[in-house]
Amino acid sequence: VQGSQTRNVTIREVAREAGVGVGTVSRVLSGSSKVGDATRANVMKVIERLGYRPSRIARSLAKGTTGAIGVVIPFFTQHYFLEILRGIQTKASESDYSLVVHNMESPEQLKSLLAADVLRERVDGLIVVAIDPADIEGVPSLASLPMVCVDTELRGATAILPDHAAGTYLSTKHLIGHGHKRLALIDRPQYPVSNTTIALRRLGFLRACREAGLGDDDQVLETAAYSPEGGYSSANAMLETPEPPTGFICASDVQAIGVMRAVAEAGRSLGTEAAVIGYHDVDLAQYACATSVHLPAFEMGSQALESLTKAIAGSSEGAPERIVFHPSLTVRASCGCAGESRLFGWPGFYTGPKDA
Amino acid sequence: VQGSQTRNVTIREVAREAGVGVGTVSRVLSGSSKVGDATRANVMKVIERLGYRPSRIARSLAKGTTGAIGVVIPFFTQHYFLEILRGIQTKASESDYSLVVHNMESPEQLKSLLAADVLRERVDGLIVVAIDPADIEGVPSLASLPMVCVDTELRGATAILPDHAAGTYLSTKHLIGHGHKRLALIDRPQYPVSNTTIALRRLGFLRACREAGLGDDDQVLETAAYSPEGGYSSANAMLETPEPPTGFICASDVQAIGVMRAVAEAGRSLGTEAAVIGYHDVDLAQYACATSVHLPAFEMGSQALESLTKAIAGSSEGAPERIVFHPSLTVRASCGCAGESRLFGWPGFYTGPKDA
């Protein structure tokens, strides 16, 4: 039976129909100038008439490129990563690149991804977001692949980095400015993010404390689960100590809302008796009136794609760069800056662990 | 200069080195049984030694398949779509499929995506999430591509559908059960979601109202922007009418928190004097103590990939199905069900439009 499956038109048929060689058709397609106007017009017409669409795969095989870029990202757990991906995506659609996205929810997933060799040969380059270098370094199949990292650093690859130290420095200093003398940094567990992130945040926090002349006992360093529950129970534990901190710097907004909840439940007035600052400044922070460290995630994403495009084009030329993006503080109410009107409605909208 | 660019080992080199034909190597690779044990072992050893990795592109060209699946999804704006994508992704990594993800933030983006013919030849099948059929129907390049739709329906494609009518029926009935006599349905603008979604939600809402014997004047139907601001201003407008609704059914959780805010600002006690129910039951709903209609988004996503895999394998065999997923009601506090303890902290954590 024929006719049910319209076989795809090939370049050869176009050439035959137009009475030219395949090379000419190829030249017309690639916009090469070395084609006569009449010939070009004729070929175009035939292409149109036959509904010819060049095969990307064949082109890939012949040219050795794919027109696709791979992204390895733990984005499904966090709005921040999603925003980075949006930046990548937006730029990619401008540059006519397709995105092959690989989510990473566990170390096993990454391992099997690399083992399956899924990335090689299918993409022209790779963007790696927030993966611990140890997990990915030295994989042979990635050796000759142009790569760009975001919020992590791999040997030999351009890195797009937010200045985490500056982020916590900003927020810590802000709370100190509000008069807080005992401060806590509630960070996240390391996995899956590169541990330098945590180290840097700590650095900024400690620097601000040191500059303010705070004593060692006035600085609490904790890590907690990356969730409202994590922030909630971590803060609760601190609040039960004899002299609890009054200023809380968090590694995320979800943790911050948990802390806000704990503070409110402990009967402390949020904004005056205690202050909380989140991290990443995701939409949730806005809804919660949480002051937060803003990271230009979208911009970092599009920068990543741009750098990668350049790396692919220039191939092995051009040394890897470190492109640093600077955080800013989005001031809302949880830090104590708000007037009464801004304070309406909160603290707290998080019911606590029972609801989970 | 040589040695700097380790050329990839090809099947031919393996064959030569192993003293066999390329056909045999190919058979070993594909696990074909028609290979002698000794030959197979020998070939495997050479493959190992040379570090040979078959080229997926060459294979694609020869076999006519890509091992990738395309996803068209407006996911970056909404947690609900992200959850669908997670379901797809999770199943995909199990089945060894790569995902080529195309975000869709505007009609133009979709048009250019289709025009660029990006999808054809690069994927074995396509999953279309929540796109209006009118926007995509009849695109020639998609004609012979196996397709599965999620939360939308395309002629000839299997559809994974949440029962939206049942969703609003559930929530509306719940509010009626709480004694509310005047109800509002605040839905979303059509684009980019298929308009049947809105029609169905309206259907369920009206059915519940009818069954409860509510008069036409007691049912307000509105659409508002898909944001807290949208819900906020829509509800504000209603609250200024002589006899405002007391029960609010929303098409999303973000809108619901805007409505909650408006209710609180109007001095009405949330849960007793007025009740609000959201939609999708995203994490935000939990933080806001918002009762919400839960849609099994993750499950729908993985079902989509499963159906697509089947469609690709069975090719044109098997009629398109409609697979319906049923919503449930996640009861929290905003509907009036909560005890006093659960009500702590809200209403409202949303500062209103000024913050945006």
Added chain:
DNA sequence: TTGAAAGCGCTAACAC
């Protein structure tokens, strides 16, 4: 069982 050879649809180098 296995080798040889003919494609898959395109690009690019080379002649005319």
Added chain:
DNA sequence: GTGTTAGCGCTTTCAA
């Protein structure tokens, strides 16, 4: 300018 041809690396008949 344009046609011809030789690959890109693999799968898959078709003989043997």
